[in-house]
Amino acid sequence: MKSLMFKACSAAILLLLASQGASAGEVVVISNSGLAISADEVRDIFLGEKQFAGSTKLDVIDNAALQDEFLSKVMHMDAPKYHSVWTKKSFRDGLTPPAVKSGDAEVIEYIKRTTGAIGYVSTAPAGVKIVK
Numbered sequence: 012m013k014s015l016m017f018k019a020c021s022a023a024i025l026l027l028l029a030s031q032g033a034s035a036g037e038v039v040v041i042s043n044s045g046l047a048i049s050a051d052e053v054r055d056i057f058l059g060e061k062q063f064a065g066s067t068k069l070d071v072i073d074n075a076a077l078q079d080e081f082l083s084k085v086m087h088m089d090a091p092k093y094h095s096v097w098t099k100k101s102f103r104d105g106l107t108p109p110a111v112k113s114g115d116a117e118v119i120e121y122i123k124r125t126t127g128a129i130g131y132v133s134t135a136p137a138g139v140k141i142v143k
Contacts, residue, residue, distance in 0.1 A: 036080060036084075037133055037134065038077060038080055038081050038084050038085055038131050038132075038133065038143075039131060039132050039133070039134065039135045039141060039143070040053050040085065040129065040130070040131045040141075040142040040143040041118075041119070041122055041129070041130060041131065041132060041135070041136065041139040041140065041141055041142060042122065042128065042129040042130075042139065042140045042142050043122050043123070043125060043126055043127060043128045043129070043139065043140070044123075044138065044139055044140050045067075045126055046064055046067060046069075046126070046127060046128070046129065046140060047064055047065065048064055048129060048140070048142050049142070050142055050143040052064075053085060053129075053142060053143055054085070054086060056069055056071060056129060057071060057085075057086060057109065058086075058096060058100075059071075059096075059097070059100050059104070059106045059108075062106075064127070067126060067127045068127050069127050069128075069129060070110075070125055070126075070127045070128040070129070071109035071110070071128075071129055071130070072109055072110055072111075072112055072118055072121060072122065072128060072129065072130035073109045073110070073111045073112070073130070073131075074111075074112055074114065074115065074118045074130060074131055074132060075111050075112065075113050075114065076113065076114040076115065076133075077114075077115070077131060077132065077133055078090065078111075081131050085131070085143070094108075097109075112130070115132040115133055115134070115136075118130040118131070118132050119132060119136045119138075119139065122139050123138050123139060129142065
């Protein structure tokens with residue numbers, strides 16, 4: 012009986028860990044609900060190549076807690092390369108790199124209240140547009 016109970020508990024724990032592992036590492040690009048952005052534009056936006064959506068100035072936000080994962084999965088680059096690109100753009104083009112927020116809650120709050128804002132979080136929240 013104890014062996015059966017142990018196996019059942021072990022299976023439940025493994026199932027729980029597997030389900031967390033499947034959702035862990037998700038990166039969701041979000042924007043202010045009034046912004047029309049396609050998934051194909053995300054890379055250009057975060058590299059400063061696209062600065063407007065129609066007549067709206069884009070306000071790009073990096074998420075410090077998720078930045079390495081975003082850069083790897085979405086941008087297909089590492090942090091040193093990303094920062095190098097922005098250093099060059101700052102000096103050459105006078106562009107300001109994306110502002111950095113500490114985590115999902117701060118990014119979501121900022122995007123909800125800021126027209127033109129786009130960023131990324133680990134789970135899809137309500138009240139914003141899901142881009143990718």
